Each structure stands twice: as structure tokens, then as C-alpha cells.
Amino acid sequence: MPPSTSGSYAGAPYGNSYYRTYANMVIVNKTIIMPIYRPEFDTTAVRVVKENMPGYTVVTIDADDPAADIIAQSGVIHCITHTVGVADPLRIVHNYLPDTYDYTTPYQVDAIIQHKSGIANAEIYWSTDTTQGYSPISMTLTNSATDTWTGYIPAQPIGTKIYYYIHGQAVSGKQQVRPMPAPSGHWKFRVLGDAGLEENLKNIFTESVYPNPSQGGITCIPFKTERLLNGKIYVTDITGKVKELVHEGDFKLGESNFFINTHEWSSGVYLIIAETNEGSIVQKLMVK
Numbered sequence: 001m002p003p004s005t006s007g008s009y010a011g012a013p014y015g016n017s018y019y020r021t022y023a024n025m026v027i028v029n030k031t032i033i034m035p036i037y038r039p040e041f042d043t044t045a046v047r048v049v050k051e052n053m054p055g056y057t058v059v060t061i062d063a064d065d066p067a068a069d070i071i072a073q074s075g076v077i078h079c080i081t082h083t084v085g086v087a088d089p090l091r092i093v094h095n096y097l098p099d100t101y102d103y104t105t106p107y108q109v110d111a112i113i114q115h116k117s118g119i120a121n122a123e124i125y126w127s128t129d130t131t132q133g134y135s136p137i138s139m140t141l142t143n144s145a146t147d148t149w150t151g152y153i154p155a156q157p158i159g160t161k162i163y164y165y166i167h168g169q170a171v172s173g174k175q176q177v178r179p180m181p182a183p184s185g186h187w188k189f190r191v192l193g194d195a196g197l198e199e200n201l202k203n204i205f206t207e208s209v210y211p212n213p214s215q216g217g218i219t220c221i222p223f224k225t226e227r228l229l230n231g232k233i234y235v236t237d238i239t240g241k242v243k244e245l246v247h248e249g250d251f252k253l254g255e256s257n258f259f260i261n262t263h264e265w266s267s268g269v270y271l272i273i274a275e276t277n278e279g280s281i282v283q284k285l286m287v288k
Helices: 039-052 077-081 195-201
Strands: 026-028 031-036 057-062 091-093 107-114 119-127 135-138 140-143 148-153 161-170 175-178 187-190 218-225 229-237 242-251 254-261 268-276 279-287
Touching: 026 077, 031 039, 031 077, 039 057, 091 175, 107 119, 107 161, 119 148, 135 148, 148 161, 218 229, 218 242, 242 254, 242 268
Parallel strands: 031 057
Antiparallel strands: 026 031, 091 107, 107 148, 119 135, 119 161, 140 148, 161 175, 161 187, 218 254, 229 242, 229 268, 268 279
């Protein structure tokens, strides 16, 4: 909220200036219409909005322009437009997931999804690598009184960043996503872990799996430990479904090589996960 040119802010005890708030904006589909006031404040405000609203186009309107004098008309963009309705809204309300330390329990996603004709189905689309696209997970109606739908993103190893958005389809056929510019706009959260633990584990893969991409043949997984570890190495597809259990039990001291044969695997991204008594670490494998 920038001050007036004289340095005053709105409301006591700061004076009687207009309320020059950047939050007095409106979102129309994939566009944010945002008021601006003076360049020395506007640049930072626009940058913050763009960083926190990925995928949206930001359009600015000079609310202090003397030719229009919008700020003097008892409000700016939101105040002017907030009573303009939508003829056939499909409503999706979701409080996005925060960063987590949990790498063993699936991540519960709840959303209120409503339409006057009812909701036919809903999905979560999620990814750990947006360049490889998103995978759908069905949501189910878990509370009919509040129109709450629920789905679960598979648990991911420490260090993973998860991107996701929600899609809903009404009985009438109307569809909607949140965030509205999805998939280019999305929510995201990270699977955190103890820094010391990550430091201890980061070298157990002595080098990257190879060949990578795998051309449909034998792929080597180098592994090294200088202390006693037990656990397992397994491969999942991008949806979290286990494709192959590579090793389970104690890991021998020193260097080891484990192998998988991707000859009959479908093309795509796979995760090679080493899950030990000290934590987990993951590598990505592309199969062509």
C-alpha cells in the first residue's frame, strides 16, 4: 500500500489519503487486472504478484492517472467489479498443501467442488517434473454436506518437489481447473528432510544411473556405503506405482552395482528410490 505523493496513508492516525492497495485487483479467468500507482512502488508489487501467481497474465491499470482518476471514485478494480457475477460457475476451493517432512504417507488433497447440476468427477493432476507432464489421480466425494472431494498424491522421497492442480467436471459437462491457468499455473510443495541426513545419503549413488536415457535394455544402478545400512532399492512409475523391487535387505560395505532390464517398459519417466534406515534418496530414469 503506497502512500500519497505527500506521504500520507489512508485512515487515522496516518491521514485521510485514498486506500492505494495493490490487493484491490480482480482475477478474470487467467488474467489478473491489477491497479498501479507510482513506478517506485509498482515494480516490486507487480513482481511479487507474478512470483506468487504463476501462469497468470498480469495487466496493470494506472489508478492514479489524472485522466481517469479511478482512485477518487470510491475504490479501484475489485471495488468496481466485485458484484459482477458469473452465469454458470463451477466452484473449486482448495487450501494448497504446505511443505512437509513426511515421505511415507500419501498426501491428502481436499477440495470443495460445486456446480448447480452436481459434480460428475474430479481429479488431481500431479507431477515431480512438469516437463514430463502430469498424471491424474481420481478424487472421491468424502463429505456430501460440504461437497468435499478427496484424493491422495503418493508419498515421495526427501528432496522431491511436487506440482499439482485440481480438475472438476459437472454433470452438465462444464469443466474447470484450479489454479485457473493450470497446467502452466500450479500449486507446489516440497518434501523436506534433515540436512545432515541428506548430506549422509547424497553419496550412496556413487554416480548417476546409466545409460540414462535407457533405450530399453540393461541399466546399471551404482551404489556405495561406508557404514551399515539396510533397506531396499525399487523403481516406481511417475504415478508412484512400484515397477520393480531391485534389492531388499542389508547393503554390503563398499561399492555395489544393481541392474534392471527396461526392455519391456513403456517410455516415460521412472523414479529409482533407495530407501534406507537413515532415509531415502531418489534418481530419475528416462526410458525411451
